[in-house]
Every structure is written in C-alpha cells, then in structure tokens.
Amino acid sequence: MKDSGRHVLILAGEPSGDVHGAGLITAMRKQDPSLKFYGIGGTCMAKAGAHLFFSIDELSAMGLLEVIRQIRPVKQAFDLFKHHLKVLDPELVILVDYPGFNLRAAAHARTHSQANVFYYITPKVWAWNPARLKQMTHRVDHAALIFPFEEKIYKKAGIPATYVGNPLLDQYPVPLQKSIESHTDSSKQRIIGLLPGSRKNEIQTLLTPMLNAARKIHGNRPHVRFLVSAADAIPFNMIESKVAAAGNPELFHIISGNPRQIFEQADMLIAASGTITLEAALCTIPTVIVYKMSYLTYRMARAVVKVKYAGLANIIMGKEVMPELLQDAATPENISFAALYMLDHLNEYRQKLAPVRQLLGGPGAADRAAQIALDLKNRPQNR
Numbered sequence: 001m002k003d004s005g006r007h008v009l010i011l012a013g014e015p016s017g018d019v020h021g022a023g024l025i026t027a028m029r030k031q032d033p034s035l036k037f038y039g040i041g042g043t044c045m046a047k048a049g050a051h052l053f054f055s056i057d058e059l060s061a062m063g064l065l066e067v068i069r070q071i072r073p074v075k076q077a078f079d080l081f082k083h084h085l086k087v088l089d090p091e092l093v094i095l096v097d098y099p100g101f102n103l104r105a106a107a108h109a110r111t112h113s114q115a116n117v118f119y120y121i122t123p124k125v126w127a128w129n130p131a132r133l134k135q136m137t138h139r140v141d142h143a144a145l146i147f148p149f150e151e152k153i154y155k156k157a158g159i160p161a162t163y164v165g166n167p168l169l170d171q172y173p174v175p176l177q178k179s180i181e182s183h184t185d186s187s188k189q190r191i192i193g194l195l196p197g198s199r200k201n202e203i204q205t206l207l208t209p210m211l212n213a214a215r216k217i218h219g220n221r222p223h224v225r226f227l228v229s230a231a232d233a234i235p236f237n238m239i240e241s242k243v244a245a246a247g248n249p250e251l252f253h254i255i256s257g258n259p260r261q262i263f264e265q266a267d268m269l270i271a272a273s274g275t276i277t278l279e280a281a282l283c284t285i286p287t288v289i290v291y292k293m294s295y296l297t298y299r300m301a302r303a304v305v306k307v308k309y310a311g312l313a314n315i316i317m318g319k320e321v322m323p324e325l326l327q328d329a330a331t332p333e334n335i336s337f338a339a340l341y342m343l344d345h346l347n348e349y350r351q352k353l354a355p356v357r358q359l360l361g362g363p364g365a366a367d368r369a370a371q372i373a374l375d376l377k378n379r380p381q382n383r
Contacts, residue, residue, distance in 0.1 A: 006034050006035055006036050007035075007036050007038065007088040007089070007090040007091070008028070008035055008036070008037050008038070008090055008091075008092045008093075008094060008377065009037075009038055009039050009081070009084060009085060009088065009090045009092070009093045009094065009109075009115070010024075010025065010037050010038075010039040010040075010041065010045070010050060010093075010094040010096065011039050011040045011041075011081065011093070011094070011095055011096065011098070011101070011102055011105055012039070012040060012041045012042070012045065012056060012096040012097065012098060013040065013056055013059045013096075013097065013098030013101050013102070014056060014059070014097060014098055014198075014199075015042060015056065015198040015231060015232070015233050016097065016121075016198075016274070016275040017041075017056070017096040017097040017098055017121060018041045018042035018043070018044045018045050018056055019044050019167075019171075020096055020097070020120065020121055020167050020366075021039075021041055021044070021045045021048075021050075021094075021096040021120075022041075022044035022045045022047065022048035022050075023048075023167055023170065023365075023366040024094065024096070024120055024366050024369055024370055024373070025037050025045060025048040025049060025050055026048050026049075026366070027366040027367045027369070027370035028370040028373060028374060029048075029049060030370070031370060031371070031374055032374060036051070037049060037050040037051065038050065038051045038052075038053060038084055038088060038090075039051075039052060039053070039084075039094075040052065040053065040054045040055075040056065040059070040077055040080075040081065041055075041056055042055060042056040042057065042232070042233065043232055053080045053081075053084055054076070054077040054080050054081075056233070057233055058070070058073040058077070059073060059074065059077060059098075059101070074101060077101070078101070078104065078105070081105055081108075082108060082112070085108070085109060085112065085113050085115070086112070086113075089113065089114075090113070090115050091114070091115055091116065091377045091378075092115055092116055092117075092118060092373065092376060092377035093105070093106070093109045093113075093115045093116070093117050093118070094118045094119075094120060094373060095117065095118070095119045095120065095140075096120050096121050097120075097121040097122075097123075099122075099123035099129075099132060102119070103123070103132060103135050103136070103139060106119070106135075106136070106139035106140055107135070107138075107139050109139075110138070110139050116141040116142075116376045116377065116379060117139060117140050117141050118140075118141065118142055118143075118144070118372070118373045118376050119136065119140045119142070119143045119144065120144045120369050120373075121144075121146060121167075122136075122143045122144070122145055122146075122150065122154070122161075123136075125153065126149070126150065126153055126306070126307070127306060127307045127315070128306055128307075130306075133153070133154070133157040133159065134157070136154075136157070136159050137157060137158055137159055140159060141160065141376055141379075142160045142161065142162070142372055142376050143159055143160065143161040143162075144161075144162060144164045144365075144368075144369040144372055144373075145161055145162065145163045145164065146163075146164065146165065146166045146167060146365060147163075147166070147316070147360075148163050148359070148360070148361065150163065151163045162368075162372060164364075164365045164368040164369045164372070165360065165361045165362060165363065165364055165365035165368060166278075166360045166361070166365055167365040167366055167369075168275070168278060168279055168282055168360075169282065169357070169360060169361070169362060169363040169364075169365065170363045170364065170365060170366055171260075171279070172279065172282045172283055173363050175282065175283055175284045175354075175357065176263060176264060176283040176284070176285070189223040189224070189225065190221065190223065190224045190225075190267045190268075190343060191224070191225050191226070191227060191265050191266045191267055192214065192217065192224060192225075192226050192227070192266060192267065192268055192269065192270060192339065192343075193226075193227045193228075193229065193259075193262040193263070193265075193266035193268070193269040193270070193271070193285075194207070194210045194211070194214060194226055194227065194228045194229065194252075194269075194270050194271075195229040195259060195262065195269055195270070195271040195272060195276055196210055196228075196229065196272055197231070197272035197274065197276075198231035198232075198233050198234065198274075198276075199233070199234075200234060200238070202272050203234055203238055203239065203242070205292045205293070206272050206290060206291070206292060206330070207228075207239070207242050208242055208245075208246065209290070209292075209330055209331065209332050209335060210270055210290070210335065211228075211242065211243065211246035211252070212246065212332035213270065213332040213333075213335035213336040213339065214226045214246075214251060214252070214270075214336075215246065215247065215248055215251070215332075216332055216333070216336035217336045217339055217340060217343075218248070218251055220336075220340055221340070221343065224343075225251060225252075225253070226251055226252050226253070227252075227253050227254075227255050227262045227265060227266060228243060228252050228253070228254045228255065229255055229259050229262055230254050230255065230256045230257075231259075232256070232257060236254070236256060239254055240254060259276060259279070263279070263280065263283050263285055266285065267285075267286075267343070267346060268285060268286040268287065268288075268339070268342050268343065268346060268349075269285055269286070269287040269288070270287070270288045270290060270335060270339060271287050271288070271289060271290070272289075272290060272291055273289050273290070273291040273310045273311055273324070273326070275312070277289050277311050277312060277313060277322060278311075278312040278313055278316075278356075280313075280322075280353075281312070281313035281321070281322065281353045281356040281357075282356060282357055282360075284350045284353045284354055285350075285353075286322075286342050286345075286346055286349035286350060286353070287322045288322070288323050288325065288335060288338045288339055288342060289310065289311045289314075289322050289323065289324045289325065289326075290324075290325045290326070290330040290335060291310060291324075291325075291326050291327070291330065292326070292327055292330050293327070309324060310324055310326055311324055313353065313356050316356055316359055316360070317352075317355065317356060317359070321349070321352040321353055321356070322349075322353075323338045323342070325338060
C-alpha cells in the first residue's frame with residue numbers, strides 16, 4: 001500500500017494491555033497525527049483511534065486450562081494478524097504484554113515483513129519463563145520496560161531496552177488523599193471494594209468467595225458496605241446474578257467501568273491479583289490480594305515461578321505490604337479475617353504502601369515509549 005509508512009500494527013490481549021496500548025497510541029499520535037493504527041485490542045484502544053480487527057474479549061485468560069479452551073479464537077486472531085501484516089506492510093509492530101501470543105507474532109513479523117518490532121509492557125521474565133529472553137533477542141528490536149529492575153536483566157541478555165517508567169503513574173500522578181482515623185470503632189461506616197478481576201474465569205472463581213467473605217465481615221461490622229467492580233469486559237448480568245445469589249443484596253452496590261470510581265470511595269479493597277493491585281498501591285489503598293486458578297495450572301506455576309510474591313507491590317517492595325491469599329487459602333473465612341484486621345489498621349497499611357510510588361519514579365512513561373517507538377519506526381530495517 002502506498003502509505004504503508006503511516007501504518008502501525010499494535011497487539012494487546014488483555015484489558016490492562018488495552019489501557020496501556022491506548023495510552024501509547026495517544027502519545028504517538030500527538031507527535032505524528034498522520035499515523036494509522038490497526039490491531040488487536042479493546043474499547044480503550046478503539047477510543048484512542050485504533051482500527052481493531054479482533055477484540056480482546058475473546059482472548060483474555062490466565063492459566064493453562066483456561067488458555068487451552070481459547071485455542072480457536074487465538075488461532076483466528078493470529079491468522080488475522082498475519083493477513084494485516086501482509087496487506088498493510090507496516091514499518092512498526094508494537095506488542096503490548098500478552099507474551100504467549102505476542103512473541104509468536106514477533107517471530108512471524110521478523111520472518112515475513114520488514115517491520116521493526118517494539119515491545120511495550122514486556123514479559124515478566126524475572127518472575128517466570130526466563131527462556132523468553134532468548135526468544136526476544138532474535139525477535140524484538142527494542143523493549144520499553146516499566147519496572148526499574150528490569151533494565152539490567154534485559155541488557156544482560158543483549159536486548160536493546162529502556163526503562164520508561166510505569167504507565168500507571170500517568171493514570172494516578174498523585175496518591176488519592178483520604179483522611180483515615182486510627183481506631184477500631186465498629187460503628188464507623190466503612191466501604192470495602194470487591195474487585196474480582198476482568199476475566200470471566202476470574203469472576204467464576206473469585207467473586208463468590210469475595211461475596212461470602214463480605215457477608216462474614218458485615219456480620220462482625222454491621223456498618224460496612226461493599227462496592228463490587230464490574231469490568232467493561234465482563235457482562236453486567238454475570239456480576240449481577242452472582243451478587244443476587246449471595247444474599248443480602250442491600251449490602252452491595254455494583255460499579256461498572258473504571259475502578260477509580262471505587263478507589264475514590266473505598267477505605268480498603270479485596271482484589272484479584274493483577275495490575276489492579278499496583279494501581280491500588282499507587283493510591284495507597286490497603287488491599288487484600290486473592291487469587292485461585294485450576295489445580296493443574298497452580299501446580300505448574302509453583303514449579304516455574306521464581307518470585308516469592310504474587311502481588312506487584314509486594315514484589316517491588318520485597319516484602320508483603322498487601323496480604324496474599326492464594327489458591328486454597330482464598331476462602332471466605334481467611335478473606336474476612338484478613339479484611340477485619342486490615343480495617344483496624346488502615347493507617348498502618350497505607351504507610352506501608354507509600355514507598356511503592358517512589359520506587360517507580362515519575363509519570364510520562366507513554367510519552368517516553370512513544371518517542372522510542374517513533375524513532376524505531378523511522379529507523380531503516382536491517383534484515
């Protein structure tokens with residue numbers, strides 16, 4: 001195509017990648033409004049101006065068994081990527097997280113196009129599967145890193161890489177300011193946010209234990225109320241039916257869309273492990289992390305994961321600043337016990353979270369990544 005130099009392919013496979021991909025698209029278009037983005041993403045990338053040929057709604061999954069169930073849509077998405085790579089002939093392919101899919105896409109782009117490959121939100125090789133570093137050495141032209149400790153790892157592997165900062169700092173440039181009294185008065189009304197995740201399998205496994213824990217908390221603290229997050233990628237009636245089935249519907253108010261609406265009201269959170277818990281840390285909101293997956297997936301994860309913690313804030317701090325209840329420990333009894341203790345020590349937990357922001361640096365990650373991406377797009381291809 002005559003204007004192939006204006007075309008950029010961008011691939012994201014999960015809701016968090018959709019958000020960060022949208023931020024990068026916006027930043028790149030500020031510097032070069034003529035760019036046209038095509039790819040795989042969600043509502044955020046579409047609003048930022050990307051022409052999507054496949055939706056992340058059919059791709060978001062975590063765990064071996066969960067991913068196996070999505071083999072057909074993944075193949076369909078990959079075939080569409082190959083088609084658009086050939087037809088559009090872009091100078092740049094951008095990968096956003098989702099490494100299982102995106103590293104395959106990088107390999108195909110390397111052998112079937114002249115496009116340079118830019119990886120934004122890179123695989124967490126420091127947590128598991130370091131073999132991906134070797135794959136990236138031959139498939140990725142530059143990596144934009146979002147954790148400061150990653151730069152040494154990638155450069156040691158011979159992968160051109162730059163720490164650009166964490167994009168969540170652009171969404172939350174300052175902590176949410178709240179005044180929390182240090183007391184144990186059970187008559188004081190508190191609000192707890194329940195964030196069961198943005199994948200359907202997470203709603204199936206986590207929401208009911210959270211709701212049952214909430215009922216136990218309410219039995220101990222009658223003035224506590226709960227806000228339930230309904231991510232855009234999840235059908236609202238799926239959340240609504242589980243809340244109704246849990247009983248005591250007057251305790252729960254479902255909030256759709258951006259979880260910031262919950263952050264601004266909640267005194268603390270019970271949340272699925274994932275990017276959302278780092279967002280909570282940047283807002284200094286005390287959080288109990290929970291997660292469950294299939295037994296086989298969990299056993300495999302235990303065998304390969306190299307980090308001590310699941311929560312990003314805990315990994316960054318090197319200690320548990322957010323309590324973690326994983327797999328068999330994620331019971332209503334354990335969740336309610338941890339939450340009740342946290343309610344009595346909110347200031348203490350907020351203080352533990354304050355250093356996370358300092359360790360990640362300042363805002364501007366998307367702008368810095370955009371400049372690298374544009375330089376890479378305009379660089380002559382070396383094949």
